[in-house]
Amino acid sequence: MEKKKKAIILSSGGLDSTTAMAVAKNNGFQLYSLSFDYGQRHLLELKASERVAEAMDVVEHLVIKIDMKAIGGSALTDRFDVPKNSSLNKEEQQIPITYVPARNTIFLSFALAWAEVLEVEDIFIGVNAIDYSGYPDCRLEYIRAFEKMANLATKAGVEKKFEIKIQIPLINMTKADIIRLGIRLGVDYGLTHSCYDPSLDGKACGECDSCCLRKKGFEEAGLKDPVLCVR
Amino acid sequence: MEKKKKAIILSSGGLDSTTAMAVAKNNGFQLYSLSFDYGQRHLLELKASERVAEAMDVVEHLVIKIDMKAIGGSALTDRFDVPKNSSLNKEEQQIPITYVPARNTIFLSFALAWAEVLEVEDIFIGVNAIDYSGYPDCRLEYIRAFEKMANLATKAGVEKKFEIKIQIPLINMTKADIIRLGIRLGVDYGLTHSCYDPSLDGKACGECDSCCLRKKGFEEAGLKDPVLCVR
Numbered sequence: 212m213e214k215k216k217k218a219i220i221l222s223s224g225g226l227d228s229t230t231a232m233a234v235a236k237n238n239g240f241q242l243y244s245l246s247f248d249y250g251q252r253h254l255l256e257l258k259a260s261e262r263v264a265e266a267m268d269v270v271e272h273l274v275i276k277i278d279m280k281a282i283g284g285s286a287l288t289d290r291f292d293v294p295k296n297s298s299l300n301k302e303e304q305q306i307p308i309t310y311v312p313a314r315n316t317i318f319l320s321f322a323l324a325w326a327e328v329l330e331v332e333d334i335f336i337g338v339n340a341i342d343y344s345g346y347p348d349c350r351l352e353y354i355r356a357f358e359k360m361a362n363l364a365t366k367a368g369v370e371k372k373f374e375i376k377i378q379i380p381l382i383n384m385t386k387a388d389i390i391r392l393g394i395r396l397g398v399d400y401g402l403t404h405s406c407y408d409p410s411l412d413g414k415a416c417g418e419c420d421s422c423c424l425r426k427k428g429f430e431e432a433g434l435k436d437p438v439l440c441v442r
Numbered sequence: 443m444e445k446k447k448k449a450i451i452l453s454s455g456g457l458d459s460t461t462a463m464a465v466a467k468n469n470g471f472q473l474y475s476l477s478f479d480y481g482q483r484h485l486l487e488l489k490a491s492e493r494v495a496e497a498m499d500v501v502e503h504l505v506i507k508i509d510m511k512a513i514g515g516s517a518l519t520d521r522f523d524v525p526k527n528s529s530l531n532k533e534e535q536q537i538p539i540t541y542v543p544a545r546n547t548i549f550l551s552f553a554l555a556w557a558e559v560l561e562v563e564d565i566f567i568g569v570n571a572i573d574y575s576g577y578p579d580c581r582l583e584y585i586r587a588f589e590k591m592a593n594l595a596t597k598a599g600v601e602k603k604f605e606i607k608i609q610i611p612l613i614n615m616t617k618a619d620i621i622r623l624g625i626r627l628g629v630d631y632g633l634t635h636s637c638y639d640p641s642l643d644g645k646a647c648g649e650c651d652s653c654c655l656r657k658k659g660f661e662e663a664g665l666k667d668p669v670l671c672v673r
Contacts, residue, residue, distance in 0.1 A: 277508050282555045313555035316595045320551045324513045324544035347600040356591035363584040364547045 215241045217270070218333040218378070219322050222246050224259025225405045226425055227337030227381055230393040232267050234380040235335045237396050242269040243329060245322055249311075250280035255413055259404035266402055275321055279311060315348035319357055319377065326375060327365050335378045342386035342424050354379055386428025394434065401437035415440045446472045448501070449564040449609070450553050453477050455490025456636045457656055458568030458612055461624040463498050465611040466566045468627050473500040474560060476553055480542075481511035486644055490635035497633055506552055510542060546579035550588055550608065557606060558596050566609045573617035573655050585610055617659025625665065632668035646671045 218240035220232045236242055244267070246260040257274060264272035315338070322334045338349040347353060354377050361375040381389050393400065405425045406415035415422050417440030429436040449471035451463045467473055475498070477491040488505060495503035546569065553565045569580040578584060585608050592606040612620050624631065636656045637646035646653050648671030660667040 273512060275509050275512050278506050279555070281504060281506050282552070282559055310597065311555075312558035312597070313551055313595055316554060316591070317548070317551040320544055320548040321513070323547060324510070324542075327543035328513055347597060348595045350594070353591065353594040356587070356594050360547070360584065360587035360591045363581070363587050364544055364579045366541065366543070366578060369578040 215239060216333065217241045217243060217329060217331045218335055219243045219245055219326055219329070219331050220269075220335040221318050221322055221337070222260045222263060222272075223337075224256045224261075224263055224403055225337075225421070226386075226393070226400060226403050226428070227339060227389060228260075229263050229267075229337075229398055229400070229403050230389050230396070231335045231337035231378075231380055232263065233393055233396040233398045235333070235378070236267055240333065242267055243325070243331065244269045244272045245318075245325060246272070246274045247318060247321070248274055248276045249314075250278060255404045255406075255409055259402060262402040266399060273325065277317065277321075279314070279317075282312065310346050313348070315346075315353075316357065319361075323361050323365065323375065330373070332373045333376050333378050335380070337381050338379055339381040339384055339386075339389065341384060342428060351379070351382055354382070385431065386424055387431035390428050390432045390434060394432075399437070403438065405438070446470060447564065448472045448474060448560060448562045449566055450474045450476055450557055450560070450562050451500075451566040452549050452553055452568070453491045453494060453503075454568075455487045455492075455494055455634055456568075456652075457617075457624070457631060457634050457659070458570060458620060459491075460494050460498075460568075460629055460631070460634050461620050461627070462566045462568035462609075462611055463494065464624055464627040464629045466564070466609070467498055471564065473498055474556070474562065475500045475503045476549075476556060477503070477505045478549060478552070479505055479507045480545075481509060486635045486637075486640055490633060493633040497630060504556065508548065508552075510545070510548075513543065541577050544579070546577075546584075547588065550592075554592050554596065554606065561604070563604045564607050564609050566611070568612050569610055570612040570615055570617075570620065572615060573659060582610070582613055585613070616662065617655055618662035621659050621663045621665060625663075630668070634669065636669070 218235045220235055220242055222228045222232060222244040223246065232242060232244065244260065244264045246257055248257060261272065319336065326334055338354065340350050358375060358377045405421045407419040407421050408416045415438055422440065425436065449466045451466055451473060453459045453463060453475040463473060463475065475491065475495045477488055479488060492503065550567065557565055569585065571581050589606060589608045636652045638650040638652050639647045646669055653671065656667065
């Protein structure tokens with residue numbers, strides 16, 4: 212029997228990365244999930260990523276601690292207030308203050324390092340450019356530029372043994388599409404966590420950008436979100 | 443008087459990054475130095491980077507702790523032996539085991555995050571592609587690919603307010619050229635540390651790849667290295 216190919220999946224424990232992981236699993240990859248303890252204001256994300264890793268039967272779930280607080284500049288790592296019920300997807304929208312500077316670049320760089328060590332070609336990331344938060348590092352052209360750089364950065368690329376591929380199965384999907392796909396692949400969204408500003412007992416606020424996108428997605432898909440909100 | 447432009451300099455406390463910093467200073471930049479506590483086997487590098495930061499009168503010296511050990515795969519973070527008196531610069535040379543997977547990509551990604559927060563356009567890195575260790579992430583084409591990606595990754599690039607430039611003043615210089623340049627710019631190389639495998643009391647081994655390159659450089663420049671070796 213042919214040995215299964217390995218893939219690394221960036222996992223935040225949220226809806227998108229969990230669906231991306233389900234796609235990788237469905238494509239027959241052995242899963243290696245990677246999460247970051249980066250000084251985000253709450254650690255519920257990390258607990259969700261552990262639950263997801265277990266449910267998806269990953270070979271290894273690695274959590275890397277990095278100090279993004281030292282750099283600052285985001286509502287997710289600093290003490291700014293997370294904005295509520297802001298108008299997403301407006302034409303003139305600014306990049307929101309929940310944007311963490313260069314976050315996906317840092318996360319993908321660690322994934323790249325791990326890929327070199329494990330000799331993995333495929334790195335999955337759940338970015339999408341439709342129902343998204345307006346972050347620059349979620350766009351296709353950014354991902355393709357990262358991929359090009361990655362193949363010049365590494366032993367892998369130089370020795371031409373293999374080629375790093377940044378897999379972005381959700382890039383052109385709406386949130387509703389993503390949810391429908393996940394449900395079809397058997398994802399239990401009750402394990403995931405998306406809220407930027409949960410209550411002390413871990414309930415989603417229902418009002419931050421991430422909750423609003425998620426709510427809209429479940430509504431459009433005609434499904435009920437198994438994750439409860441505070442209100 | 444016009445306000446000085448800021449620059450971020452990746453500093454390892456070694457010969458190359460210290461010379462790159464001296465170039466930035468000489469070009470009139472306000473200096474922000476960035477070092478990493480990444481589980482390297484000794485912390486002498488970090489002490490050297492602090493001494494250099496002080497001598498160069500930087501505005502801020504930031505040390506970010508990251509867990510590269512979790513990823514492994516290098517003699518500099520794992521328990522492999524550091525190779526001694528290996529033949530550098532051979533045609534068929536393999537990438538040495540002191541190579542840390544995706545290290546420059548990870549370091550530059552953090553520099554990019556800090557650049558976004560500080561609104562800095564210029565990031566200096568002391569890579570050079572002549573007397574170097576054969577690491578893939580020290581080549582010009584890699585640096586240019588990173589730069590392109592960086593300008594797609596960030597707020598800065600999207601809002602077109604400014605453009606990230608990865609400054610590589612040493613890229614085409616021999617080690618001897620670098621040392622001559624540094625001396626002309628007033629660098630005290632006695633503050634720097636290059637050895638991969640120092641003795642317990644902090645003396646350079648004189649035999650690892652990094653020591654060999656440094657020794658060759660000082661010899662070719664006809665100068666005496668102020669840093670003493672064990673033998």
